[in-house]
Amino acid sequence: MNAPINIAGLLKKTKDVFRFHGGVHPPENKAQSTQLPIGKLPMPEKLVLPLRQHIGNIPKIKVAIGDHVLKGQLIAEAEGAVSAAIHAPTSGVISAIGEAIIPHPSGLPDHCITITTDGKESWAERYPQDWRNADITTLIGSLRLSGIVGLGGATFPTQIKLGSGKAAIHTLIINAAECEPYITCDDMLMREYHAEIVHGITIVQRLIGASNIIIGIEDNKPEAIKAMRAATTNTAIQVKMVPTLYPSGDARRLVHLVLGQEVPHDKRSTEVGIQVFNVATVLALYRYFEFGEPALSRVVSMTGNVKQPQNFEVLFGTPLVDLVKAAGGAKADTSNFIMGGPMMGFNLPSDNVPITKAANCIIAASPTLFEPPPPAMPCIRCARCADACPVNLQPQELYWFAKSDNFEKAHEYNLFDCIECGACSYVCPSDIPLVQYYRYAKSEIIALDKAKEAADIARERNEFRLARIEREKQERAAKHAARAQGAKSTEAPNESPAVTDKQAAIAAAIARAKAQKTSDEAAAPKNISNISDATKAEIAEIDARRAAAGLTEQVTNRQPNVDDKDKQAKIAAAIARAKAQKAEANASTVSKDVPAKQPVIDAEKQAKIDAAIERAKTLKSAAATPPTNDLNAKPVADLEKQAKIEAAIARAKAQKAAALKAKEDQSKE
Amino acid sequence: MLIALYIMLGLALLLGAVLGYAALKFKVEGDPLIARIDAILPQTQCGQCGYPGCKPYATAIANGEADINQCPPGGDEGVHALADLMGMEYKPLNAEHGETKPKAVAFIEEDLCIGCTLCIQACPVDAILGAAKHMHTIVASECTGCELCVAPCPVDCITMETIEETPDNWKWKYPTIPIKPVINL
Numbered sequence: 100m101n102a103p104i105n106i107a108g109l110l111k112k113t114k115d116v117f118r119f120h121g122g123v124h125p126p127e128n129k130a131q132s133t134q135l136p137i138g139k140l141p142m143p144e145k146l147v148l149p150l151r152q153h154i155g156n157i158p159k160i161k162v163a164i165g166d167h168v169l170k171g172q173l174i175a176e177a178e179g180a181v182s183a184a185i186h187a188p189t190s191g192v193i194s195a196i197g198e199a200i201i202p203h204p205s206g207l208p209d210h211c212i213t214i215t216t217d218g219k220e221s222w223a224e225r226y227p228q229d230w231r232n233a234d235i236t237t238l239i240g241s242l243r244l245s246g247i248v249g250l251g252g253a254t255f256p257t258q259i260k261l262g263s264g265k266a267a268i269h270t271l272i273i274n275a276a277e278c279e280p281y282i283t284c285d286d287m288l289m290r291e292y293h294a295e296i297v298h299g300i301t302i303v304q305r306l307i308g309a310s311n312i313i314i315g316i317e318d319n320k321p322e323a324i325k326a327m328r329a330a331t332t333n334t335a336i337q338v339k340m341v342p343t344l345y346p347s348g349d350a351r352r353l354v355h356l357v358l359g360q361e362v363p364h365d366k367r368s369t370e371v372g373i374q375v376f377n378v379a380t381v382l383a384l385y386r387y388f389e390f391g392e393p394a395l396s397r398v399v400s401m402t403g404n405v406k407q408p409q410n411f412e413v414l415f416g417t418p419l420v421d422l423v424k425a426a427g428g429a430k431a432d433t434s435n436f437i438m439g440g441p442m443m444g445f446n447l448p449s450d451n452v453p454i455t456k457a458a459n460c461i462i463a464a465s466p467t468l469f470e471p472p473p474p475a476m477p478c479i480r481c482a483r484c485a486d487a488c489p490v491n492l493q494p495q496e497l498y499w500f501a502k503s504d505n506f507e508k509a510h511e512y513n514l515f516d517c518i519e520c521g522a523c524s525y526v527c528p529s530d531i532p533l534v535q536y537y538r539y540a541k542s543e544i545i546a547l548d549k550a551k552e553a554a555d556i557a558r559e560r561n562e563f564r565l566a567r568i569e570r571e572k573q574e575r576a577a578k579h580a581a582r583a584q585g586a587k588s589t590e591a592p593n594e595s596p597a598v599t600d601k602q603a604a605i606a607a608a609i610a611r612a613k614a615q616k617t618s619d620e621a622a623a624p625k626n627i628s629n630i631s632d633a634t635k636a637e638i639a640e641i642d643a644r645r646a647a648a649g650l651t652e653q654v655t656n657r658q659p660n661v662d663d664k665d666k667q668a669k670i671a672a673a674i675a676r677a678k679a680q681k682a683e684a685n686a687s688t689v690s691k692d693v694p695a696k697q698p699v700i701d702a703e704k705q706a707k708i709d710a711a712i713e714r715a716k717t718l719k720s721a722a723a724t725p726p727t728n729d730l731n732a733k734p735v736a737d738l739e740k741q742a743k744i745e746a747a748i749a750r751a752k753a754q755k756a757a758a759l760k761a762k763e764d765q766s767k768e
Numbered sequence: 769m770l771i772a773l774y775i776m777l778g779l780a781l782l783l784g785a786v787l788g789y790a791a792l793k794f795k796v797e798g799d800p801l802i803a804r805i806d807a808i809l810p811q812t813q814c815g816q817c818g819y820p821g822c823k824p825y826a827t828a829i830a831n832g833e834a835d836i837n838q839c840p841p842g843g844d845e846g847v848h849a850l851a852d853l854m855g856m857e858y859k860p861l862n863a864e865h866g867e868t869k870p871k872a873v874a875f876i877e878e879d880l881c882i883g884c885t886l887c888i889q890a891c892p893v894d895a896i897l898g899a900a901k902h903m904h905t906i907v908a909s910e911c912t913g914c915e916l917c918v919a920p921c922p923v924d925c926i927t928m929e930t931i932e933e934t935p936d937n938w939k940w941k942y943p944t945i946p947i948k949p950v951i952n953l
Binding site: 151201203204205207209474475532535536538539541542543546550553554555556557558560561562563564565 | 806809810811812813821822823892893894895910912933934935936937938939940941942943945
């Protein structure tokens with residue numbers, strides 16, 4: 100980095116922390132849930148594991164109903180680049196795979212795996228890794244099986260954050276700000292697991308190669324700061340106390356707080372050499388590498404309107420009711436439950452939802468705890484929201500655009516930089532639910548973009564189809580034209596067109612047979628070129644019998660090569676045509692006293708028989724090809740069509756010849 | 769006096785040449801209006817408007833042959849957008865061309881499919897996979913929900929399935945203020 104020396108920057112560097120724009124300071128309400136240490140829950144009877152617990156593709160289920168699973172066993176595997184695995188949080192039996200209510204603002208059901216626990220906690224094989232010495236790429240690669248996601252609430256798969264490796268990371272920031280009111284899970288983690296967290300930080304440092312490590316903790320957690328400071332003495336890790344100001348826990352805000360550097364809005368922090376990890380994620384990484392334990396549980400703050408607010412180590416999939424029960428039960432006037440904090444959280448659809456990787460805090464809400472918002476009044480353009488916005492947006496403008504469905508304009512005003520922190524709604528004197536408008540506008544814009552993309556694909560596909568139809572039409576026309584041309588050129592210079600036509604056809608058939616023979620000696624019998632008519636007829640007859648008897652010899656021989664079948668079918672058809680013509684020619688030259696119709700009928704019959712044989716053969720070969728293999732389906736269909744066309748041509752020619760003969764006879768008589 | 773005239777004449781010639789050159793150099797291929805109308809249309813290619821696809825309908829609108837309210841899949845929003853673009857008055861959808869339905873995709877009951885390929889020929893976006901005498905299936909992600917494959921099916925094995933709301937495609941709703949009933953004395 101050889102950036103020009105920045106005097107202001109140098110001056111800034113002397114400061115310890117750097118205030119970001121805006122922010123609010125709502126009542127903290129953190130003391131309630133820090134009275135007791137992290138508790139444990141009795142083993143729930145059932146664990147419901149939603150497949151969608153992270154950002155990205157839903158993982159692929161690897162178990163079936165009735166399977167017995169062990170604690171830590173992989174039950175769903177990461178699918179695609181951005182995805183996270185899911186493991187059985189305890190041993191038990193898979194009792195259901197299907198739709199169940201998930202903790203999502205929509206309240207809609209989604210795919211879940213349900214485990215009926217057996218209470219034995221029998222572990223699957225664990226694979227601890229030597230994270231101090233092992234190869235870094237192997238370590239990062241193995242994270243795909245860990246199921247670890249960002250536990251701060253964003254739930255972004257951790258292996259991607261560690262493995263992106265585009266720019267060299269020089270600074271690692273551990274996010275322990277925990278700025279939202281009520282939430283204390285990271286606070287309690289640092290108080291109780293500071294040594295493990297420091298190990299975890301060392302692992303991450305080794306994996307991304309950062310030299311500068313800063314833990315950012317809000318100054319309202321003195322015990323956690325003390326614990327972390329004690330644990331990090333004699334290490335390169337810095338513990339920085341940041342002022343309590345919501346939303347200091349947002350990754351970009353924290354980067355600004357501890358480094359005085361703003362991450363460009365259209366870039367990720369990794370692109371400027373900074374990586375931010377949540378403190379709970381770091382602990383999960385330590386447990387994975389040191390003990391081989393995948394992501395099975397997390398610490399959740401159960402607080403608000405419950406008898407004994409406390410933090411609990413909760414297995415993923417534990418029903419919320421069990422957690423509420425462990426916290427002494429909800430008080431009588433509890434109206435609903437909020438997942439996340441009061442600023443950014445959302446109402447849960449019921450108390451029967453499972454705890455997922457994203458659940459850092461559950462607040463039992465009551466009308467006394469959270470007064471129902473008064474009806475929104477008109478915007479008075481006071482711009483307090485703009486003063487409070489930590490992202491330097493113009494919330495009032497965004498509100499007007501979102502309200503009037505002017506999405507294009509909202510997009511232009513950088514709606515997608517909004518972190519939905521709720522600071523604007525918090526300060527709004529008119530009590531306008533601003534964030535709701537932004538969420539509405541964002542999801543509408545995303546839906547419109549998707550629809551546009553789908554329309555573009557549909558347009559492209561439709562245009563391609565029309566072009567293809569046009570091309571096929573032209574090709575067919577060109578083929579017809581060529582055929583007509585060919586017929587004319589052979590007809591023109593001869594006195595007896597019928598005979599030369601036949602001769603030409605025979606010659607063509609022979610030429611084709613020869614070409615086929617030279618190109619593929621093995622496929623065709625070698626002895627058919629100069630044999631008598633009788634023998635040929637015999638061969639045809641044998642072929643027919645064979646086909647009728649369902650002898651598989653030719654089918655098995657020819658099956659592997661569709662081209663062979665195609666060629667042979669063509670040859671057979673050509674032979675049939677040639678025979679028909681020859682027989683017809685014989686009839687016309689030989690017989691004046693022989694009944695005239697006889698040979699004609701013979702020729703016709705022969706052609707028909709041959710055509711039938713041909714059809715039988717192709718049908719059989721079509722039937723013999725495996726029906727499940729779609730790749731074969733088209734060639735077979737083509738081959739069949741081809742054979743039918745050839746047979747039809749042969750028949751038509753025979754009929755034509757017969758008609759001609761009859762005419763000649765008539766005129767002679 | 770004469771000099772001024774020459775200058776003006778020279779300028780006129782020069783600018784004319786520049787404009788002529790620009791007209792050739794920056795020539796716009798095709799009719800941009802048709803493309804802009806086509807961009808508004810939903811590309812369902814269903815033909816409910818009476819034209820064989822979205823592009824022909826866009827062309828007809830551009831030529832003033834068709835009205836702007838003939839596209840049920842585009843819905844009211846589509847008509848509004850077309851009215852804006854064309855500088856016309858909004859008018860409600862013409863009921864003759866059908867009504868707006870929730871988005872759906874075709875579904876083939878694969879046990880019943882006889883492999884006749886009629887639906888494949890009907891599909892305007894090649895979203896049906898199959899071959900003669902082999903089972904067909906819909907590529908759901910490419911299906912526009914035009915329903916053109918439903919009618920040709922000789923065994924009625926194609927149905928239209930409305931796309932359900934899932935956590936994946938769920939959208940935040942427009943904030944509304946709950947209205948409490950007040951007793952009227």
